[in-house]
Amino acid sequence: MNDTTKALTPDPANPPKPATRSSKAASRYAELQAAKPMIECRDVHKYYGDYHALRGIDLTIREGEFFSLLGPSGCGKTTLLRTIAGFEDISSGVVLIDGGDMADVPANKRPTNMVFQSYAIFPHLSVAENVAFGLRRDPRPKAEKAAAVEEALKMVGLTGYGTRAAHALSGGQRQRVALARALILKPKVLLLDEPLSALDRKMREQMQVELIKLQRQVGITFVLVTHDQEEALVMSDRIAVMFEGGIAQLDEAETLYSRPVSRRVADFIGVMNFLPATVLGEEAENIRVDVEGLGEIDIPRAQIAGKDDDDPIMIGFRPEAVNVFPEGQPQTAPRQNGGTIDEVVYYGDMTYYDVRLDEEDGTRSEPVRISMRNVFGRDIPCVGERVTVGWSPSSMILFR
Amino acid sequence: MKSGGLRLYAILYLAFLYAPILLLPLFAFNDGTIIAFPLKGFTTEWFGQMIANQTLRRAFTNSLTIALTAALLATCLGIFAARASTRFNFPGKTPAMGLIMLPLVLPEIIVAMSLLVVLLAVGIPLSIFTVILGHTLICMPYAIAILSTAFSSLDKSLEEAAYDLGETKWSAFRLVILPLVMPGIVSSLLMSFTISLDEFIIAFFLAGNEPTLPTYIFSQLRFPKSVPVMMALGTVLVVLSVLLLTVAEYFRRRGVARTGQKDHGGFL
Numbered sequence: 014m015n016d017t018t019k020a021l022t023p024d025p026a027n028p029p030k031p032a033t034r035s036s037k038a039a040s041r042y043a044e045l046q047a048a049k050p051m052i053e054c055r056d057v058h059k060y061y062g063d064y065h066a067l068r069g070i071d072l073t074i075r076e077g078e079f080f081s082l083l084g085p086s087g088c089g090k091t092t093l094l095r096t097i098a099g100f101e102d103i104s105s106g107v108v109l110i111d112g113g114d115m116a117d118v119p120a121n122k123r124p125t126n127m128v129f130q131s132y133a134i135f136p137h138l139s140v141a142e143n144v145a146f147g148l149r150r151d152p153r154p155k156a157e158k159a160a161a162v163e164e165a166l167k168m169v170g171l172t173g174y175g176t177r178a179a180h181a182l183s184g185g186q187r188q189r190v191a192l193a194r195a196l197i198l199k200p201k202v203l204l205l206d207e208p209l210s211a212l213d214r215k216m217r218e219q220m221q222v223e224l225i226k227l228q229r230q231v232g233i234t235f236v237l238v239t240h241d242q243e244e245a246l247v248m249s250d251r252i253a254v255m256f257e258g259g260i261a262q263l264d265e266a267e268t269l270y271s272r273p274v275s276r277r278v279a280d281f282i283g284v285m286n287f288l289p290a291t292v293l294g295e296e297a298e299n300i301r302v303d304v305e306g307l308g309e310i311d312i313p314r315a316q317i318a319g320k321d322d323d324d325p326i327m328i329g330f331r332p333e334a335v336n337v338f339p340e341g342q343p344q345t346a347p348r349q350n351g352g353t354i355d356e357v358v359y360y361g362d363m364t365y366y367d368v369r370l371d372e373e374d375g376t377r378s379e380p381v382r383i384s385m386r387n388v389f390g391r392d393i394p395c396v397g398e399r400v401t402v403g404w405s406p407s408s409m410i411l412f413r
Numbered sequence: 414m415k416s417g418g419l420r421l422y423a424i425l426y427l428a429f430l431y432a433p434i435l436l437l438p439l440f441a442f443n444d445g446t447i448i449a450f451p452l453k454g455f456t457t458e459w460f461g462q463m464i465a466n467q468t469l470r471r472a473f474t475n476s477l478t479i480a481l482t483a484a485l486l487a488t489c490l491g492i493f494a495a496r497a498s499t500r501f502n503f504p505g506k507t508p509a510m511g512l513i514m515l516p517l518v519l520p521e522i523i524v525a526m527s528l529l530v531v532l533l534a535v536g537i538p539l540s541i542f543t544v545i546l547g548h549t550l551i552c553m554p555y556a557i558a559i560l561s562t563a564f565s566s567l568d569k570s571l572e573e574a575a576y577d578l579g580e581t582k583w584s585a586f587r588l589v590i591l592p593l594v595m596p597g598i599v600s601s602l603l604m605s606f607t608i609s610l611d612e613f614i615i616a617f618f619l620a621g622n623e624p625t626l627p628t629y630i631f632s633q634l635r636f637p638k639s640v641p642v643m644m645a646l647g648t649v650l651v652v653l654s655v656l657l658l659t660v661a662e663y664f665r666r667r668g669v670a671r672t673g674q675k676d677h678g679g680f681l
Contacts, residue, residue, distance in 0.1 A: 100573060121576050133574035137592045137671060146588075147578035178671075198578065 042265065045250055048075040050109075051202060051234045052097060057106035059092055059258075066092045068258040070106070074236060074251075076201075079228050081237045081245040084255035085281070091206060093255070094238045098204050099123045111201050125202040126195035130210060132187040134179045134194075140166070141175035143190050147198045165193040168227065185216045192224075196231060205237045209244060221247050242282045246270060254278050270331075275319045276412045279329055286381040287327040288370075290411065300411060304328045306370030306378035307350055307404070312411045320412040327412045332384035334408035337366050337400045346403025354398045355380045362386065364393050368402060434651060441644040448640055459645040466642065472629035475541050476610055479625060483548035484605035490549070491556030491601055492594075498557075499564040510557075517554040524551065525618040532619065539621030547615040552605035559604060563597025564590075596668040603661045607654070626650075 052074040059067035067089050074080045082090040095101040096108060099120030108115045110124060126147070135143050144162045151158060166172055169189035174182075179190060188208060195203055208224075209217045225248055228235045239245050245252045246266045253263040262274045273279035276287065293301040299311035307328065320327065338344050340351065356367035364387055367380035383402065387393065394400065444454035463469060497503070498510050516524060528547050529539075537543060567590065575585035613627040620628060630646065633639045 098577065100577075120573075121579050121581065125577075127574070127577045129570040129574055131568050131570050133568060133570040135571065135575075135589055137589075146575065150579055194574075194578065 042250065045075050045078050048077055049112075050074070051076040051078070051111055052236070053107070053109040054093075054097075055107040055109075057093070057096065057108060058104045059089075059096060059101065060104045066258050067096070067103070070260060072253060072260060072263060074202075074234060076234055077232050079225070079235045079237070079248055079250045081239060081249035081252045082255060083239055083242060083245040083252050083281075086240060088255040089258040090238045090240075090255050092258075094127075094204050094206055094236060097202070097236065098125050098127050124200055125204055126198055126200040127204040127206065128188075128191045128195055128208045130207040132191040132208075132211075134182070134187050134190055136180040138179055139175065140171065140177045140179055140182070140190055143179050144175075144193045144197055146194060161197055162193075165197040168196065168230070169193045170223075184212050185220065188212065188220060192227070196227075196233070200233065202234045202236060205235060207238055207240070210239075210241070217244070224248060246282070254281060256281075272316070272410065273318055273329075275321070276324055276327060276329065277321065279318070279410070279412070284332050284382055285329045286332065287329050287412070288378065288381065290326050290328045290413075292326060292413065302326075302328065302411060306352075306372055306381070307348070308373075310348075310406050310409060312406060312409055316407075316409060317411045317413065324412070329410045329412055330381075330404070330408055332365065332382045335381075335383045335402055335404040337368060337383050337385060337394070337402055339394060340399040340401050342401065344401065344403050347405045348403070350402045350404075352400050352402050353377065354394055354396055354400055357393060357396055359387075359393065366394070366400075368400060370402065437644050437647040437651060440641060441648040443641070446638055446641055448644070459641040460649075462642050463645045463649075468624060469629060469642075469646065472624035472626050475620075475623055476626040479541050479544050479548060479616070480606045480609040482545045483552055483609040484602045486545070486549040487552035487556040487605040488560070488598060488601045491553060491560045492598070494553075495557050495560035495564045496590075499561055500569070513557060514554045516551045517558075521551065521612075521614045525615045528615070529618045539619055539623075541620065541623050541625075543619040543621075544616050544623075544625065547619050548605075548609040548612060551612070551615065552608050555604045555608060556601040559601045560594065560597050563594040563600075567593055596665045599661055599665050599668070603657070606657075 050073045052072075054070045054072050057067055057070040058065070070089075070093060082093055084090045092101060096103050097110070097115075099115065099118065099122075115123060135146065138146070141159075141162050144165050145158060148158045148161065153161075162175065163172070166175060169192050171186065171189050171193065174186070174190075179187070182190065191208070205224075209220050212220060221244060224235075237245070237248060246269075249266055251263065251265050252269050254261045254269065256277060262269060262278045264272075269278070270282055273282060273285070279285040288304050288306055290302040290304045293303055293309065295301075296311075299313055300317065301309060301311050303309050310328070312328075318329075336344070336346060337352075337354075351371040352368040353371075354366055355369050356365075358365040358367075363384050366383045366385065368383055369377035369380050372378055439452065440448050441459055442455055442457065443452045444456035444458070445452075494510070494513055498506060525547065528543075528550075532539065532543055571589050571593070572585050575589045576582060580588060611627055613631065616625040617628050617631075624632070626646075630643050633643055
């Protein structure tokens with residue numbers, strides 16, 4: 014079965030490097046950087062009694078940006094969203110929306126609208142009445158308002174649903190009604206509190222794409238709260254990762270994934286392998302480290318991240334940044350190590366391999382997780398097989 | 414049959430509950446002053462006497478006034494208390510709610526006596542107004558129990574959504590919360606109304622010279638001559654109760670169906 018070789022290929026001639034943004038995405042990012050600030054938080058603190066829920070939040074969200082607040086439950090992301098919406102008072106600091114101080118502006122007067130986690134569709138009203146709810150104080154004539162409702166329903170793909178009872182809708186449809194109800198008011202900022210968490214996986218993925226399209230179409234600033242890192246990566250221009258009431262890292266999705274600033278962020282965003290490392294020497298461009306199972310590596314200074322005080326010094330790499338090949342197969346990856354497959358997890362399109370790397374003293378390392386795209390019709394190596402692991406220093410991050 | 418014994422038990426049980434009530438219309442239309450079989454003949458005389466009886470009419474209007482007012486008061490106050498207890502946290506909430514619910518388990522005779530002492534001491538003359546106060550007090554726990562269920566089953570973000578969409582806190586409450594708890598409000602009104610309508614002890618202590626239906630009926634049972642009239646009155650009350658419950662249940666179910674809420678069960 015010499016085909017096993019190819020089973021494990023992505024092209025070994027191209028050592029993996031972090032995915033980079035296409036020129037189109039780059040121009041969008043440049044545009045956003047030039048846009049005016051829409052939401053500014055300056056040293057925002059929030060206390061609930063003794064509990065310090067927000068610990069000095071500083072961030073600027075620009076007009077037209079799709080921004081995500083990502084973090085585990087209890088990290089303060091929802092609190093931050095609710096302070097922007099005006100549902101929570103802040104204990105100290107400043108929140109500006111479109112340049113205006115929001116300190117004395119209650120939620121019903123703010124240029125923001127919210128899509129709630131539970132959707133909060135009014136069950137006693139029809140779909141059209143739900144969507145028109147915010148227009149009650151709008152002085153326009155009835156016919157114009159009805160047209161606006163129709164347009165909003167069309168925008169979210171619910172044309173013809175106006176007369177339906179809201180409580181009879183499915184989860185995805187409720188979500189759309191909630192979006193239409195908020196967007197009909199043409200807010201400057203749309204706040205979304207875990208809007209997709211109640212949907213099943215397929216529906217969620219579909220809504221993610223629809224939300225992106227919708228956001229590009231209306232051009233409104235979206236602020237999304239989510240605990241799902243994949244959702245944040247898929248949808249956002251920039252992401253703020255929050256832990257314990259503070260922002261741990263604020264970056265574009267690609268940077269966050271390929272250059273996490275700390276082990277904690279790396280752990281939270283996707284999967285990352287960690288191997289204990291010892292610093293051997295510091296040079297102008299590189300730091301030389303000795304890594305268990307990988308040997309000596311020169312890590313460029315750009316690939317250095319922080320760590321928590323009690324963590325050991327570590328090297329981290331993503332599962333897809335490394336390749337596995339059957340032992341003895343020639344390959345061009347700049348660095349190669351031997352190992353044994355410990356576990357194979359098959360995902361259909363991908364396979365995850367847990368590989369124990371050979372140590373210099375003859376022992377084996379803790380398993381590292383390596384992912385490879387499956388190529389149709391070819392074999393997947395099995396548990397216990399000897400393999401060569403190919404990698405490049407450019408995909409390694411030093412946490413110290 | 415396996416369940417023969419249980420079925421017999423159920424039938425006897427229901428007969429014990431409802432057969433006495435069935436006797437009311439039987440003797441209300443019986444042409445005789447003695448409440449005993451055999452029946453003598455059909456008459457509507459007792460209904461005529463009932464309508465002609467001025468004291469009875471007065472007792473009836475008194476009871477209706479008291480029950481309606483007490484039901485409205487208990488439900489309104491109940492809305493405040495239930496909303497406060499389900500929506501907000503404040504110091505002393507648990508003891509406060511406990512004290513409001515206390516009349517539920519307090520012997521009514523104690524409540525009636527202490528109220529009488531206080532009213533006399535303060536110098537408030539006994540009237541249907543004092544009965545209304547007493548009835549509101551004992552209806553409150555029932556109203557709050559029903560309304561708390563209605564309020565606590567509401568998603569908090571509904572109100573926030575209305576507020577977020579530009580409404581004031583009051584209009585958000587009026588437009589969203591009130592329609593959604595309406596079935597609970599109807600239940601509470603009905604419950605309080607029926608509790609007040611047939612309440613005897615407090616009415617007996619606090620009504621002064623004013624008759625209410627229960628106290629009037631009790632006073633008339635001493636005179637054999639007026640017993641058939643009481644039977645007629647009882648019949649009217651049974652019919653009215655059934656009508657009232659049916660109408661209320663109809664509106665409650667309609668409200669529940671219209672908002673797609675889960676039916677927690679009403680009275681019927």
